[in-house]
Amino acid sequence: MKPPFTFRRILYSFPIILYPFLVNLTEFLAKTEPNLQKVILAFAESAKQIDSEIRTHSTDKAGTKNEFGEEQLALDVAADKIIFAELEKSGVVATAASEEQSEEKALNPDGEFSTACDPLDGSSLVDVNLAVGTIFGIWKSKKLIGETGRGLVAAGYAVYGPRTTFIIAIDSAPAEFTLQENGEWKLTIEKMEIGEGKMFSPGNLRACAENKEYLALLDFWAENGYQLRYSGGMVPDIHQILVKGKGIFSYPGSESCPAKLRLVYECAPLAYLVEHAGGASSDLEKSILDQEIQSLEQRTVVALGSQEEVERFEKFLTV
């Protein structure tokens, strides 16, 4: 079933002269509880600053490694600093965690939210000028350990590509905002919905050498006329599924090429967005949203996409 496209793409249905009258992010959030608004606006403001850093900052290594032993770029560190400064300024965040830091950071003891983020997902794609993103999740709790993705009160991401966009779901279908020259975020897609369609975004293909079930699924996609859409960045790959309203992103593992994507920073927030768009998520046993956060370093097998495609992923890979 194809998702309904009527009224989804607001920006394109308006003549350019009417853009100033489109809803902006602050207006869109008017009915959201005020403190949650502050957290969301802190991430939106960070995205603007990160966008500007990406345009001009060097793509050199920072000379440091993150908790996962991955080399940090100067840009990873800059994006992380921007987000922590904005979250602190919001005054309502108790605890914040980031892929670039080893521990949760206590921000405001009276804060009622905890947040997790990947400040710059796909940062190694910046030097080749491919799209990258920022991912975030917001829980109404003082800490993250023991929570699951079901406890998220909102999640979102920003995509830094030819356009800069900010996507947010607050217990409803995700909406897309596009950054305008005057710094405003204008609503460009009101409601993103995922239906069925033949598109695949296959992460970790190296695993196929050992993971013959994944190889069989790859054959299925190839033999059945699926469209390959893989950018190397999880954010634009998921954004494609949400905008086109179809498809699947997968990142399973094998013995020598284990699943590397992280539950709290990447998978849980994106699963929240995909499930709120009518899609599904899986770690091969259950929805990603039902996986308990036991440590901030937790990695997971992940499939995100339409209901039928995620079911097919489970069927092929469960032996």
Ligand code: AHG
């Ligand atoms: P990060 O840059 O935050 O470390 O993560 C990048 C992720 C994700 O965006 C992408 O889907 C995946 O890494 C690609 O993995 P491979 O490099 O293993 O192909």
Ligand code: MN
């Ligand atoms: Mn990442």
Ligand code: MN
């Ligand atoms: Mn990152």
